Amino acid sequence: MNILVINSGSSSIKYQLFKMPLQQAVCSGLVERIGIEGSFIKHSVFKNQEKTVIEIEAFISNHGEGLKQVLALLSEGEHAVISKPEDVVAVGHRVVHGGEHFAGATLINDEVKQQIRKLFSLAPLHNPVNYKCIEVAEQTFTSAKQVAVFDTAFHQTIPRQAFRYAIPEWYYKEHSIRVYGFHGTSHKYVSEQAIHSLGKADSKIISIHLGNGCSITAIKNGQSIDTSMGFGPLSGLVMGTRSGDIDPSVIFHLMEHAGYTLEQLSTLLNKQSGLLGVGGSSDMRDIRKLISEGNENAKLAIELYAYRIKKFIGSYAAVLNGIDAIIFTAGVGENDLEIRAAVCKELSYLGIELDEAKNKGYKQELTDISRADSKVKILVIPTNEEYEIASQCFNLLN
Known part of the structure; x- marks a missing residue:
């Protein structure tokens, strides 16, 4: 077929x-x-x-x-x-x-x-x-x-206490305002690969999709139970050009005191922020080059990027009541070994211990880069959204 x-x-x-x-x-x-x-x-x-x-x-x-x-x-x-x-x-x-x-x-x-x-x-x-x-x-x-x-389908299993915002119910019923989540096809694909690798269906997994857009998902027994992107793809992690989480008061302040329009604010947060806004480029390779040249803003951009991921790992460890594995995937997750190392640094309390040699030796296939004594598996899994779509189509038609 x-x-x-x-x-x-x-x-x-x-x-x-x-x-x-x-x-x-x-x-x-x-x-x-x-x-x-x-x-x-x-x-x-x-x-x-x-x-x-x-x-x-x-x-x-x-x-x-x-x-x-x-x-x-x-x-x-x-x-x-x-x-x-x-x-x-x-x-x-x-x-x-x-x-x-x-x-x-x-x-x-x-x-x-x-x-x-x-x-x-x-x-x-x-x-x-x-x-x-x-x-x-x-x-x-x-x-x-x-x-x-x-993209949103995988996240339809998120429970209401995770997908509802703390605003009056009317806004949910009349305007459909809730957490939807994105990158679902990617998170589904890599989590299924991880479950197969772990050999256990009753699993607790944190999937970290790092491309130009970035998201992180808590997955229990193969189902999404929380995710960092929300009503739209702006919230959560620091991304290539998106700010990720930001206090809404900043928006009110810029509108009231700096005369920003809604269009200007949308452009700022979606297209001028993230790695680009802090470090000078939305491309991680350019950021690395700037760091090698002594650019402190580029260094700060990487620190913000990794720190935000670590915060979500801690949060989702609590939501899942433990972790069996974390997954790095997508362009940055698969190709930037320094980001993987920065994220995993000082997470030993959660049982996350990176093997530096394995991290450097990753070769574009499912790879366990955790130390032998790590309680949590650290996996790098190449995503394949197109194959996942083909697989879902085949299963539907058969």
């Missing part, structure tokens, strides 16, 4: 084609800078344990045009992996916000599309684009089942 996974952002489309249930990625690619000068497609085909990369530079005006180009790469030329659109049995779509309506992979019909439209205001940068790609895929792969996999 061929399942195409589409993970669309505001100006990009990531995609992979899987043969299921073989769990085999046939090809993958990225359409980048959609609607912006310098658009390009990077398409990789995997055949006989060899990887062929095709790069195309051409202006791509919108997501619809991008998907048409992807179809051409899949079905035309010497590196074609399908002969016709009908060879794709299902298209799995990452949809960022599912509200309280969706707790798992869902076949897309008119009612589901209507619910996704209703949630545009809760995820204005993502849900409209996700919706557009669903419409284009329906027109492009006319015989395929269209399936939505929601």
Whole structure:
């Protein structure tokens, strides 16, 4: 069964084609800078344990045009992996916000599309684009089942004392204001890998997703019971350009005494803060370079970043009443050994003991980097959101 996974952002489309249930990625690619000068497609085909990369530079005006180009790469030329659109049995779509309506992979019909439209205001940068790609895929792969996999779905098991805010109930009932959580597909995937590695279903796990966006989730017996991102993806950890948790009084102060508008505040907290605001760059590699040059602000940015993660680990250890494992995943979590070391430093009280040699020896596969005497396993697990979406689609259709 061929399942195409589409993970669309505001100006990009990531995609992979899987043969299921073989769990085999046939090809993958990225359409980048959609609607912006310098658009390009990077398409990789995997055949006989060899990887062929095709790069195309051409202006791509919108997501619809991008998907048409992807179809051409899949079905035309010497590196074609399908002969016709009908060879794709299902298209799995990452949809960022599912509200309280969706707790798992869902076949897309008119009612589901209507619910996704209703949630545009809760995820204005993502849900409209996700919706557009669903419409284009329906027109492009006319015989395929269209399936939505929601970032928020994994967190629908969070209990009410964790998802409700301490404001009058009316705001929850009338405006749907509550904790939703994000990165759910990633947290679900890596936690299942960890549970399998631990060999125990009754597990207490803290999953730490560190990319440009960052979140941390407490997972008990395979279910999310608390998470750092809330109503939107701004709260919690320090991120590439987002502030993470901040006292709301700061917002009132800037509005009242500095004349900030809501738009200016949104830009400040979402696009000008985090590592960028404190350290001068949203890219951890640039931050490291600045530190090597003696930049104290960049050093402070790293300290803030690691400190906030440690605070949440302590908090979630209390919520879980213990920890069996912590997981580092996503771009920074998988590739920055110094962040992993900084986070795990001085957590021996919780039974978290890092092995420095194992930490340095991580090689892009599930790796235990904890000391032999560590009571808590420290795992680095590469996330694979696209495979998780394909797997959920396959399970739904079967």
